[in-house]
Amino acid sequence: MGLLSDPNRRRALISLLTRLNAPICVVCYMAGVAWFMGLAFEPFTLRTYMSENAMGSTMVEERFPAGERALGTGREFSAHKKKAGGMPVDWLVKTMQSRGLEVFTQRFSRRLPFPDEDKERYMVKGTNVYGILRAPRAPRTEALVLSAPCSPGDDNNQAVGVLLGLAQYFRNQVFWAKDIIFLVNEHDLIGMQAWLEGYHHTNTTGMDWSPLQGRGGSIQAALSLELSSDVVTSLDLVLEGLNGQLPNLDLANLFYAFCQKIGVLCTTQGKLQRNDWDSVSGYSHAVQTMMLMVMKQASGRPWGDHGLFLRYHIEAATIKGINSFRQYKTDATTIGRLLEGMYRKLNNLLERLHQSYFFYLMPSLSHFVSIGYYMPAFGLLALILLLRALDLWIQLATPPPRTEDGVADAEQMSSPGVLSVLTPLVISHLTGVALYTLPIHFQEIAVEHFPVSETEAVVLTAIAVYTAGLALPHNTHRLLTGRGTENGWKVLKLVAVLYLAVLLGCTALINFSLGFILALTLVPVAAFVTPDVPKALSAFIMVILSPACTLLFSVFLFQELQEMPVSFLDGWMLYLSVISQGILDHALYGSLVYPLVALLVYPCWLLFWNILFWK
Amino acid sequence: SHAAIKIQPMRQFFSSGHTNNWAVLVCTSRFWFNYRHVANTLSVYRSVKRLGIPDSHIVLMLADDMACNHRNPKPATVFSHKNMELNVYGDDVEVDYRGYEVTVENFLRVLTGRLPPSTPRSKRLLSDDRSNILIYLTGHGGNGFLKFQDSEEISNVELADAFEQMWQKRRYNELLFIIDTCQGASMYERFYSPNLMALASSQVGEDSLSHQPDLAIGVHLMDRYTFYLLEFLEDIHPSSKANMNDLFKVCPKSQCVSTPGHRTDLFLRDPGSALITDFFGSVRKVEITMETINLTEPIHFVNEERQKETYSYVDQLPVSEIIHQKPKQKDWHPPDGFILGLWTLILLVFFKTYGMKHLKHIF
Numbered sequence: 001m002g003l004l005s006d007p008n009r010r011r012a013l014i015s016l017l018t019r020l021n022a023p024i025c026v027v028c029y030m031a032g033v034a035w036f037m038g039l040a041f042e043p044f045t046l047r048t049y050m051s052e053n054a055m056g057s058t059m060v061e062e063r064f065p066a067g068e069r070a071l072g073t074g075r076e077f078s079a080h081k082k083k084a085g086g087m088p089v090d091w092l093v094k095t096m097q098s099r100g101l102e103v104f105t106q107r108f109s110r111r112l113p114f115p116d117e118d119k120e121r122y123m124v125k126g127t128n129v130y131g132i133l134r135a136p137r138a139p140r141t142e143a144l145v146l147s148a149p150c151s152p153g154d155d156n157n158q159a160v161g162v163l164l165g166l167a168q169y170f171r172n173q174v175f176w177a178k179d180i181i182f183l184v185n186e187h188d189l190i191g192m193q194a195w196l197e198g199y200h201h202t203n204t205t206g207m208d209w210s211p212l213q214g215r216g217g218s219i220q221a222a223l224s225l226e227l228s229s230d231v232v233t234s235l236d237l238v239l240e241g242l243n244g245q246l247p248n249l250d251l252a253n254l255f256y257a258f259c260q261k262i263g264v265l266c267t268t269q270g271k272l273q274r275n276d277w278d279s280v281s282g283y284s285h286a287v288q289t290m291m292l293m294v295m296k297q298a299s300g301r302p303w304g305d306h307g308l309f310l311r312y313h314i315e316a317a318t319i320k321g322i323n324s325f326r327q328y329k330t331d332a333t334t335i336g337r338l339l340e341g342m343y344r345k346l347n348n349l350l351e352r353l354h355q356s357y358f359f360y361l362m363p364s365l366s367h368f369v370s371i372g373y374y375m376p377a378f379g380l381l382a383l384i385l386l387l388r389a390l391d392l393w394i395q396l397a398t399p400p401p402r403t404e405d406g407v408a409d410a411e412q413m414s415s416p417g418v419l420s421v422l423t424p425l426v427i428s429h430l431t432g433v434a435l436y437t438l439p440i441h442f443q444e445i446a447v448e449h450f451p452v453s454e455t456e457a458v459v460l461t462a463i464a465v466y467t468a469g470l471a472l473p474h475n476t477h478r479l480l481t482g483r484g485t486e487n488g489w490k491v492l493k494l495v496a497v498l499y500l501a502v503l504l505g506c507t508a509l510i511n512f513s514l515g516f517i518l519a520l521t522l523v524p525v526a527a528f529v530t531p532d533v534p535k536a537l538s539a540f541i542m543v544i545l546s547p548a549c550t551l552l553f554s555v556f557l558f559q560e561l562q563e564m565p566v567s568f569l570d571g572w573m574l575y576l577s578v579i580s581q582g583i584l585d586h587a588l589y590g591s592l593v594y595p596l597v598a599l600l601v602y603p604c605w606l607l608f609w610n611i612l613f614w615k
Numbered sequence: 616s617h618a619a620i621k622i623q624p625m626r627q628f629f630s631s632g633h634t635n636n637w638a639v640l641v642c643t644s645r646f647w648f649n650y651r652h653v654a655n656t657l658s659v660y661r662s663v664k665r666l667g668i669p670d671s672h673i674v675l676m677l678a679d680d681m682a683c684n685h686r687n688p689k690p691a692t693v694f695s696h697k698n699m700e701l702n703v704y705g706d707d708v709e710v711d712y713r714g715y716e717v718t719v720e721n722f723l724r725v726l727t728g729r730l731p732p733s734t735p736r737s738k739r740l741l742s743d744d745r746s747n748i749l750i751y752l753t754g755h756g757g758n759g760f761l762k763f764q765d766s767e768e769i770s771n772v773e774l775a776d777a778f779e780q781m782w783q784k785r786r787y788n789e790l791l792f793i794i795d796t797c798q799g800a801s802m803y804e805r806f807y808s809p810n811l812m813a814l815a816s817s818q819v820g821e822d823s824l825s826h827q828p829d830l831a832i833g834v835h836l837m838d839r840y841t842f843y844l845l846e847f848l849e850d851i852h853p854s855s856k857a858n859m860n861d862l863f864k865v866c867p868k869s870q871c872v873s874t875p876g877h878r879t880d881l882f883l884r885d886p887g888s889a890l891i892t893d894f895f896g897s898v899r900k901v902e903i904t905m906e907t908i909n910l911t912e913p914i915h916f917v918n919e920e921r922q923k924e925t926y927s928y929v930d931q932l933p934v935s936e937i938i939h940q941k942p943k944q945k946d947w948h949p950p951d952g953f954i955l956g957l958w959t960l961i962l963l964v965f966f967k968t969y970g971m972k973h974l975k976h977i978f
Contacts, residue, residue: 054648061830138685175833177685344833348647348686 014394021391025384025527032380036516039374040286042277045367048253051355055254058261060344066165067333071230074161078154087150087186092129095164100171101131101182108194108209113440113587114454118577126186128195132216133170133180140179143216144346145316146339147183147192147224149305158321158332159227160184166336170343177347179216185305192305193589200312204590221251221346221353222316223339224305231329232321234265234272235338237365239317241307243592244297244511247315248353249360249368255317256365258341264330266365269293270322270562273364286363292561293361295554298513299578300593301585308589315353359512371512378508381519385501388527392494396487420488421495424610428603431469436598438465439583458583459576466548469606473613489531489614496607500526503600514593517554518601521545525605531614538612546605547597551578633747633788636897637740638663638673641722643754643763645679645714650834651825653681654695655753655795655841657703662848663749666896674725674740676712678754678764688832695837695845697829711738719769726750727780744785749793749894753841756796758819759804775805782808789882791894795840797822800876812859812882812889816840816866817873824872839871851891853898859886 003009038044050056073095080088089105096103106128115122134140146166148159167182185191194209199219237255239246252268259266267273269292276282296303304318321335359371439461446457500522508515525545529538543549555575559566566574585591640663642656660675682693682704693704712721724730725740742748754761760768781787792813794802799815806813816823816838825835826842837845843866851857863877863886879886892898 054646056648056834059828059830059835060833135685137683137690173688174690175686175688348833350646 028380028384032377035377039369040290040363045369048368050253052250054348054350055345058257060341062337062341064169064336064340067331067336070161070165071332073164074157077160078157087127089127096131099168101133102214103131104214105129106210110207114458117455124187124190126191128185128191130181130183135176135179136174138177141217142178143181143219144178145181145219145222149188150184150186155228159225181216192308196308219314222309222314224318227321229323231331233324233326234267234322236267236270236320236322238304240296240303241310242302243300245310247317249356250353251315251317258338262338268365288561290363294513295558298517300591378516381523384523384527385497389497392490396490421492428606432599432603435465455580459579473610489611493611497526500604521550525608529608529612547601634745636668636747637742638668638749640751641676642678647684647686650681651837652753654693654837657693658695658845659751661703667853668897670709674711676717677710678717697827719763719767723777726777742786745788747894748787748790751793753795758798759801771802771805779808795838803878809881813878815876818876821873840866853896857891859889
């Protein structure tokens with residue numbers, strides 16, 4: 001007979017499963033964490049290489065000569081920006097036209113759901129200016145984008161200067177097969193969102209923008225430039241985009257290949273890569289770089305203006321110029337040459353970048369870990385949930401060995417009551433919906449009654465709703481008609497464990513970092529919570545492992561990894577601003593982290609909280 | 616006596632046996648990064664035209680247009696040497712099959728002559744039994760195939776059969792086949808028709824490498840074998856006496872990195888007696904003489920090299936001897952998955968019918 005249909009064998013397997021369940025779960029958890037940490041170990045990673053045949057090697061001759069003139073243009077831009085008190089639209093239009101581009105502008109406006117205290121804006125009105133360099137001999141079917149943000153103050157003037165310098169140089173070349181769009185966007189991400197929505201005729205976030213008068217064909221790739229100093233010591237590549245989406249690895253490979261050819265120092269996550277992978281400090285450096293990428297990806301926010309291109313399947317990255325205290329400086333001409341080389345290679349593309357990986361982690365700019373290598377770490381954590389579900393299923397299916405009162409137990413054996421399972425589910429999800437909608441809707445009432453600003457009102461309401469959910473179990477049980485049967489919590493836990501497994505699995509597929517971090521904290525909770533564990537201690541542990549506290553710890557860890565550790569009070573203020581930014585990202589750009597946590601992850605955690613306090 | 620003295624130069628006069636020359640030059644790859652294949656073909660075209668074959672006798676097939684590609688920084692040119700020394704596109708190129716017309720079917724139809732009646736003369740290979748044909752192929756290839764345009768392939772068997780069709784229809788006198796691709800030698804392994812000579816840029820298992828990276832244009836301009844072939848051909852002029860043995864020496868391993876190969880066993884003349892201009896040039900043998908030659912007397916040739924027996928139409932050469940010359944060594948391979956699966960199935964059925972208790976004895 002077969003392995004599973006033979007009753008003897010089945011009983012043996014089942015007893016193995018139930019006996020060894022807890023040890024296997026612990027082993028799986030540690031294996032998952034160890035696998036994840038091992039990803040940064042250099043022998044387990046692969047060197048990056050160009051996969052796209054059309055882009056080939058760095059075989060081009062870069063001849064951009066006008067770095068100093070570009071810096072001069074940047075200074076002019078800065079002066080006009082100060083005079084106009086914002087984006088100097090007329091001067092930009094005139095300058096771009098004098099360089100031979102077809103120039104268009106786009107006006108946009110947006111009222112934020114509540115004021116953004118980090119960037120100090122609430123009613124946002126702005127103008128994007130963009131110039132299109134038409135390919136001399138090609139049909140206008142494809143385009144490349146180079147963008148620089150118009151930032152308030154003294155930031156990114158040199159970026160706009162280099163952009164205009166490159167525009168002038170590119171205009172004199174005959175080998176462009178795609179149109180090149182030079183975009184200067186105001187109010188960084190909001191302006192970029194308006195431009196992209198206008199370009200692709202979509203309106204997903206409820207912004208007001210004027211339609212674009214000029215278009216250039218389907219955009220194949222985009223680069224965003226952030227440069228705030230005349231000379232730089234290194235160039236940093238930012239890849240993480242909205243909802244943790246990453247551009248095709250070939251774009252990073254292209255950047256790295258040109259950095260090596262031209263001899264510019266290149267970094268990712270602001271960390272310079274080291275050669276001593278076999279020493280402890282070298283390995284920990286790689287781990288820090290990878291952890292920074294994981295945390296940035298998990299936050300679901302776009303970390304550069306490029307982040308919004310990715311959802312339109314346009315491969316995009318941001319190049320930031322960093323000026324630190326190193327001896328060897330790179331001037332604007334070299335940066336211009338690097339960009340020229342990259343654009344000449346992107347010009348050779350015949351189809352969208354698709355040959356290399358879309359899902360990867362980078363412990364350094366020259367090494368990467370692809371999805372096939374990092375997914376087992378998450379798989380091991382998800383396995384714990386499945387083992388727990390199997391264990392519960394077996395417990396529910398086998399009748400209890402002895403019964404005291406035959407009749408009453410027979411009643412118990414019949415269905416534990418759909419209501420006893422459905423009620424906590426519905427109430428948890430309603431709490432989730434409350435957490436999602438209440439903070440923004442009731443901010444006016446909160447501001448009336450409490451001496452707080454709107455942003456603080458929103459954040460504190462969110463935290464209040466979250467904490468109020470902790471009091472739920474005492475109330476749900478009053479609603480339950482029958483008494484909580486012995487098997488009732490098992491059915492609820494089975495449902496909750498499977499729900500969490502599916503939820504985390506789907507999240508990890510789209511945004512591995514978010515799924516993994518949530519799994520790290522929620523899987524132990526899901527695996528070991530029962531009504532029988534000591535209540536006070538497990539309640540404390542559950543709160544520590546809840547999504548909100550995970551976020552708090554992540555904020556502190558993130559600051560530590562960036563080598564800017566903060567005190568507790570500063571960290572707390574940062575935490576509040578992170579929550580408000582999360583809510584704003586969702587409202588402005590459609591980031592899914594806040595709805596995911598509020599509507600799905602938090603109710604799931606509340607189910608386990610319910611089980612803990614099951615009577 | 617008087618006639619006998621005159622016979623000597625006339626024997627030389629008719630020693631090669633061909634009266635006209637044709638060339639079929641094919642580039643099979645498209646896209647900007649395959650610039651070098653178009654440059655290869657155009658270099659051979661240029662040499663062949665310079666040595667005398669007119670455009671009406673050249674069938675030029677180019678799968679893509681590099682000169683007018685949007686990415687070409689020097690529009691209307693195709694360079695074979697970096698620093699723009701040599702523009703092989705020139706201003707009098709006649710491309711007969713262009714772009715998507717370069718397909719395996721069209722190539723085979725050109726060779727065998729099976730073209731629809733509406734095909735213009737410039738697209739036909741109108742050769743006869745006294746034509747020497749040069750066939751040059753370049754592109755991406757592998758062991759036994761050549762890739763056409765990213766979507767189809769021609770195999771060495773198909774090519775050999777096409778040449779056999781040409782032989783049976785008497786469409787060539789002698790044929791020189793040159794191929795510059797990776798593993799090019801595999802393409803001439805299967806030839807079995809007489810009067811074929813073949814050259815390839817690399818052996819089976821080797822890659823043909825590119826040459827001349829040009830940073831200004833951004834692509835490789837030529838492949839190594841054809842680059843050195845072009846260099847060699849630039850020294851040939853219409854009255855040159857260089858023969859095929861010199862051609863075999865072009866691009867040794869030190870320059871080409873791959874090992875060029877050639878095949879002459881099907882060629883009935885000694886390769887040393889075949890001139891380069893027999894295939895690459897269209898040399899009209901004209902000799903001005905002031906004396907009269909009496910042609911009413913039959914000219915008696917002493918034919919050492921030429922076959923005297925009459926063959927039936929099909930049976931010019933014992934084909935079976937050529938095909939089975941080298942019996943292939945069959946290496947022993949372990950049984951593949953099918954046989955293993957079959958045995959597993961048999962074992963499972965055995966244990967199922969006779970009971971699992973036998974299984975316990977084994978495990």
